[in-house]
Amino acid sequence: SRTLVWFRSDLRVRDNPALFHSAAKNEVVAVYCLCPDQWLEHNDSPNKLWFWMQNLNQLEQSLNKLGIPLVIIQPDRFENCAKQLLELAQNLKCDGISYNNEHGLNEEHRDLCVEQLFRKKNLECQRFTDQTLITPGQLLNGKGEYFKVFTPFRKALYRTIEPHQIQPLPVPEKQKSVLLPEVEKVDYKDLFSPAEAISQRWPAGEEEAGDRLKAFIELHAIDYKKLRDYPAIDATSTLSPYLVSGVISLRQCFYAALQANNGELDSGNDGLQCWMSELIWREFYKHILHGFPRLSKGQAFITETERLPWSQNNKTFNAWCNGETGFPLVDAAMKQLVNTGWMHNRLRMVTAMFLTKNLMIDWRLGEAFFMQHLIDGDLSANNGGWQWSASTGTDAAPYFRMFNPVSQSEKFDASGQFIRQWLPQLKEQGNKEIHAPWQYDIHDIDYPTPIIDHKLSREKVLSAFKALKQP
Numbered sequence: 158s159r160t161l162v163w164f165r166s167d168l169r170v171r172d173n174p175a176l177f178h179s180a181a182k183n184e185v186v187a188v189y190c191l192c193p194d195q196w197l198e199h200n201d202s203p204n205k206l207w208f209w210m211q212n213l214n215q216l217e218q219s220l221n222k223l224g225i226p227l228v229i230i231q232p233d234r235f236e237n238c239a240k241q242l243l244e245l246a247q248n249l250k251c252d253g254i255s256y257n258n259e260h261g262l263n264e265e266h267r268d269l270c271v272e273q274l275f276r277k278k279n280l281e282c283q284r285f286t287d288q289t290l291i292t293p294g295q296l297l298n299g300k301g302e303y304f305k306v307f308t309p310f311r312k313a314l315y316r317t318i319e320p321h322q323i324q325p326l327p328v329p330e331k332q333k334s335v336l337l338p339e340v341e342k343v344d345y346k347d348l349f350s351p352a353e354a355i356s357q358r359w360p361a362g363e364e365e366a367g368d369r370l371k372a373f374i375e376l377h378a379i380d381y382k383k384l385r386d387y388p389a390i391d392a393t394s395t396l397s398p399y400l401v402s403g404v405i406s407l408r409q410c411f412y413a414a415l416q417a418n419n420g421e422l423d424s425g426n427d428g429l430q431c432w433m434s435e436l437i438w439r440e441f442y443k444h445i446l447h448g449f450p451r452l453s454k455g456q457a458f459i460t461e462t463e464r465l466p467w468s469q470n471n472k473t474f475n476a477w478c479n480g481e482t483g484f485p486l487v488d489a490a491m492k493q494l495v496n497t498g499w500m501h502n503r504l505r506m507v508t509a510m511f512l513t514k515n516l517m518i519d520w521r522l523g524e525a526f527f528m529q530h531l532i533d534g535d536l537s538a539n540n541g542g543w544q545w546s547a548s549t550g551t552d553a554a555p556y557f558r559m560f561n562p563v564s565q566s567e568k569f570d571a572s573g574q575f576i577r578q579w580l581p582q583l584k585e586q587g588n589k590e591i592h593a594p595w596q597y598d599i600h601d602i603d604y605p606t607p608i609i610d611h612k613l614s615r616e617k618v619l620s621a622f623k624a625l626k627q628p
């Protein structure tokens with residue numbers, strides 16, 4: 158018998174549960190659904206979509222080497238997937254379909270529709286946990302509820318995780334070539350155009366992702382805890398785009414770190430422990446996204462924060478988007494995002510807090526702007542990060558915690574190296590002046606004066622949050 162294996166954000170042949178288990182039993186044909194209308198509605202960036210297409214192309218080649226043909230169909234939107242997949246399965250004489258679960262309301266609804274339609278036609282539908290170590294909904298607290306705080310979640314996960322949930326699966330064996338009826342060839346590789354510097358910075362493919370993982374574990378993981386907050390230093394793995402498109406799995410990353418740490422989760426090298434814990438943040442936000450559907454609808458996790466009086470100031474929002482706020486670290490970070498499709502984690506927090514707390518602009522606008530540029534845009538992590546920064550989310554920063562963009566700059570980019578990289582007009586400034594040029598007697602620089610006063614804006618946001626507590 159023959160199974161249709163539906164690829165989505167799992168663009169790899171290694172450690173792919175749906176592919177591996179289906180190929181172990183049956184002959185398989187792979188399928189991918191192009192849904193540009195839906196993706197753009199989800200704010201997926203051209204950078205990310207371009208990256209997906211390059212990885213799809215690499216996947217097609219890897220599948221071909223395994224004797225597995227890849228068919229591309231074009232439902233455009235999620236609601237058309239079920240019907241078109243069924244038609245394809247029937248045309249190709251498949252007995253069923255299999256896929257790895259994705260999270261998010263629209264994705265989960267789409268997947269359920271596919272499952273129901275296939276079952277209605279007496280065709281098999283097999284679904285697998287892939288993006289998380291533990292299936293969302295299966296790791297609950299003592300009250301049988303989702304964990305809302307990260308540390309107890311991580312501890313419970315470490316207590317209950319079984320070896321088979323961490324161990325990556327091998328590449329399936331090569332199958333005999335499949336003879337398919339003629340199917341339309343779709344040219345997908347150039348459907349999306351990324352920002353200029355993207356293609357060299359983010360080569361596609363499982364090999365690349367594997368090399369990055371190996372290099373990180375061998376060279377950087379040990380110092381991760383110490384250096385991960387300094388944006389001018391290459392101290393993090395830069396694996397996020399590969400994880401989000403599933404070119405590498407969470408299991409592969411977690412397993413590699415665990416091996417390097419001699420199988421120890423909560424002891425051993427603190428850099429490796431810290432990195433594993435960051436991977437679990439990714440897991441945590443996936444569980445939260447699944448457990449609280451309101452997050453997929455753009456709603457705040459802490460419902461009362463919906464009453465915050467967000468500012469409608471287009472001018473300050475545009476200044477933030479364009480990296481023209483007058484705060485060098487914020488501006489340099491925004492330039493990094495727009496030019497590379499990626500931003501260092503420390504700076505994601507700094508820029509998100511600046512938008513939501515200093516400018517008091519709705520986190521949803523920042524969340525969307527990030528998605529429209531990120532090559533690693535991911536609803537669960539992005540929404541989680543934004544709501545954390547805005548203090549509207551689960552286990553979020555307390556509302557009175559607010560980064561000062563100047564002291565963050567002095568602390569994490571002390572020599573101004575990162576700022577100089579992205580703001581050449583400040584290149585000549587001294588290590589002290591570069592963090593807050595307006596405080597010094599500097600003339601003739603083509604750089605804006607600050608668009609807000611940190612102290613005043615801090616008072617404003619604190620009183621807005623305090624007002625929420627009043628009846």
Ligand code: FAD
Binds near residue numbers: 385401502505538542
């Ligand atoms: P490393 O430091 O090497 O970490 C390894 C992996 O762990 C990352 O690739 C990522 O998958 C995971 N991870 C690390 N930190 C976090 C975190 N705080 N939350 C969830 N997962 C984490 N991450 C995304 O993958 N997509 C997003 O759209 C995204 N948006 C964010 C928005 C904001 C406002 C904030 C504060 C954070 C966001 N993050 C997002 C999390 C984090 O910034 C990135 O995952 C990280 O910077 C990616 O770089 P790296 O691969 O070098 O990470």
